Amino acid sequence: MTVLVRPAAGQPATPYRQPAFWIVIALLAAGAVRMSQILAKFLNSYPIATVTALGLFALLAVPFWLFVRELDFLEREPTALLVVAFSWGGLVATSVSIPGSTALENLIAKLGSPGLAADWGAALAGPTVEEIAKTLGVVAIVLIARSQVNSVLDGVVYGAMVGLGFQIVEDVVFAIGAVAFAGQGDQVQPVITTFLVRGFLAGVWSHTLFGALAGAGIGYLVVSTDRGWPRRITTAALALFGAWASHVLWNSPLFREGLGNGAVALLAVLVFKGLPPLVLILWLVRRAHDREAEYYVARLQDLDDPELITAGELRALGSGSRRAAARRHAAERAGRKARAAVRHLQRAQAQLAVELSRASGLTDQHHSDVRRHRATLIELGHPEAVEGLRSWRHTASTVGTTVVAIAVLWVALAALGGA
Structure with a gap:
C-alpha cells in the first residue's frame, strides 16, 4: 500500500453547519439510549457484577487509549474527534451489531443448517455486521472533519479508536452474559474470567486491531487524491476485507478442540489466530509513521536552525x-526533569513542523515554545534532545519487563487452561 501524506489542516470548518454532523450526533444519541437500556437491565439483575465489569474494562481502556493516541505523535488528532470515534464504536456499532449479528446467524441457519450456524455463525455473522458498522465510524469522522485526515496513519488511529470503543462495550456485555450463563447469581468470577480472556489476552489483536486495519483503507481512500478512484476504492475494500478475514479467523472454530487443554494449547490458538493480523497492522503503522515522519521532519530540516x-x-x-x-538518555544524564523537558521539546518541535506544513506564516508562537523548552534543557545541563548509547540499565530493564510480562501471561493462561 502506498502511504501518502498531505499538509496538516488549520482549524476545521464549523462542524455544526454540516448535515453529516447532526446525523452523527443523532446516531450517537440513539446508540446511547439503546446501550443505556441494556446497562439498566444489567444493573437491575447483576449490580455487583456489572459495576465490576464496568470498572475492569474502563481501566483496560486507558492504556489502549494512550497507546493509540501516541501512534501519531507528530500530528495528533483532536481529542474531540477521538471521543467521537470511541463513542461510535461503543454506542452505535454495538447497538447495531447485537441485533444485526443475531439476525444474520438466524439467516445462516435457515439458508444453511443449524449445525453450520452453531459452528460458523459467530465467525461469519459477527465480523460481517461489526466490521461494516465500525468502518462507518471512520467514514463519519471523514464526513464531519475531512481536513483532519491527512495520512493513512490518521485512518489507523481513528479506526483503532472505533474498535476500542466497540471492544470495551462488547466485553462488558459478554461479561454479564457469562454471569447469566453461569446461573449462580450476582457473582464476579465470570466477569474476571471474561476480563482475562477477552481483555487481557485477546485485547491486543481484537477489535482495536481490526478497526485499525479497516481505518487504514479509509485513510488511503481520502488522502491518495493523486490516484484514480478505482484504485483507491479497491484498496479501501481490501483493507476492510482484511479486517473481516482477520475477525473471521479469530471467531472461527478452528483449533477449538484440536490442541487439547492447558496453557500451551491456549497460547498456540491465540498466536495462530492473532499473530498474522497483528504483524500486518504493525507493518502498516510503521510504514505510515515513517512516511509521515519523513514529511514533517523535512519541514523542520528546511529551517536549518540548530536553536x-x-x-x-x-x-x-x-x-x-x-x-x-x-x-531515557536525558533522564540518565540530568534526571526526571530533563526527561520531561525533552518530551516537551519534542512535542513543541512536532507542533512547529505541523504549523510549517500549513504554510500559514503563524509560527512565531511555536518558535518561542521550542526556544523556551530548549532553554530549560540548557539550564538542566542537557542542551540537546538526542539519543545516547544503549546502557546496561535499559537492557536490564527491558529484559526484566519481558520476563515479568511472560510470567503474568503464563499464570493467566495456566489458570484459564485449567479452568
Missing part, C-alpha cells in the same frame, strides 16, 4: 523508539 532543532534531534524526532531513547 530550533539540531541534526541529532531531527534523527530522533523521526522515530518513536529514538524519541523514547532520547528521553
Whole structure:
C-alpha cells in the first residue's frame, strides 16, 4: 500500500453547519439510549457484577487509549474527534451489531443448517455486521472533519479508536452474559474470567486491531487524491476485507478442540489466530509513521536552525523508539526533569513542523515554545534532545519487563487452561 501524506489542516470548518454532523450526533444519541437500556437491565439483575465489569474494562481502556493516541505523535488528532470515534464504536456499532449479528446467524441457519450456524455463525455473522458498522465510524469522522485526515496513519488511529470503543462495550456485555450463563447469581468470577480472556489476552489483536486495519483503507481512500478512484476504492475494500478475514479467523472454530487443554494449547490458538493480523497492522503503522515522519521532519530540516532543532534531534524526532531513547538518555544524564523537558521539546518541535506544513506564516508562537523548552534543557545541563548509547540499565530493564510480562501471561493462561 502506498502511504501518502498531505499538509496538516488549520482549524476545521464549523462542524455544526454540516448535515453529516447532526446525523452523527443523532446516531450517537440513539446508540446511547439503546446501550443505556441494556446497562439498566444489567444493573437491575447483576449490580455487583456489572459495576465490576464496568470498572475492569474502563481501566483496560486507558492504556489502549494512550497507546493509540501516541501512534501519531507528530500530528495528533483532536481529542474531540477521538471521543467521537470511541463513542461510535461503543454506542452505535454495538447497538447495531447485537441485533444485526443475531439476525444474520438466524439467516445462516435457515439458508444453511443449524449445525453450520452453531459452528460458523459467530465467525461469519459477527465480523460481517461489526466490521461494516465500525468502518462507518471512520467514514463519519471523514464526513464531519475531512481536513483532519491527512495520512493513512490518521485512518489507523481513528479506526483503532472505533474498535476500542466497540471492544470495551462488547466485553462488558459478554461479561454479564457469562454471569447469566453461569446461573449462580450476582457473582464476579465470570466477569474476571471474561476480563482475562477477552481483555487481557485477546485485547491486543481484537477489535482495536481490526478497526485499525479497516481505518487504514479509509485513510488511503481520502488522502491518495493523486490516484484514480478505482484504485483507491479497491484498496479501501481490501483493507476492510482484511479486517473481516482477520475477525473471521479469530471467531472461527478452528483449533477449538484440536490442541487439547492447558496453557500451551491456549497460547498456540491465540498466536495462530492473532499473530498474522497483528504483524500486518504493525507493518502498516510503521510504514505510515515513517512516511509521515519523513514529511514533517523535512519541514523542520528546511529551517536549518540548530536553536530550533539540531541534526541529532531531527534523527530522533523521526522515530518513536529514538524519541523514547532520547528521553531515557536525558533522564540518565540530568534526571526526571530533563526527561520531561525533552518530551516537551519534542512535542513543541512536532507542533512547529505541523504549523510549517500549513504554510500559514503563524509560527512565531511555536518558535518561542521550542526556544523556551530548549532553554530549560540548557539550564538542566542537557542542551540537546538526542539519543545516547544503549546502557546496561535499559537492557536490564527491558529484559526484566519481558520476563515479568511472560510470567503474568503464563499464570493467566495456566489458570484459564485449567479452568
